[in-house]
Amino acid sequence: MDFRELLILAKANHPKAIESLLTMYRPLLMKEAVVNGIFDEDLFQELCIVFLRCVRNFQM
Template identity: 85%
Template sequence: MDFKELLILAKANHSKALETILSMYRPLLMKEAVVNGTFDEDLFQELCIVFLRCVRNFRI
């Protein structure tokens, strides 16, 4: 399955597709959740929520 197909499924709220896309971007989200050398769990959670919202709203 290519990324476009995965994105289409994720936009349709397919849970496995959402999990797969989130796991693909997890390292980046974790990196961005580090503030002053400390991992901020609340920020990570917010980044995940915003990321998933963006996936759902993305126009293909």
């Protein structure tokens, strides 16, 4: 399955597609959740929520 198909399925709330996208972007989200060398779990959760909102609203 290519990225476009995965994105279409995630936009349609397909759980496996959403999980795949989160897994794919997890390293970046974790990296961005580090503040002053400390992992901020709350920030990570907020970043995941924003990421999923962006996926849902992405115009193709």
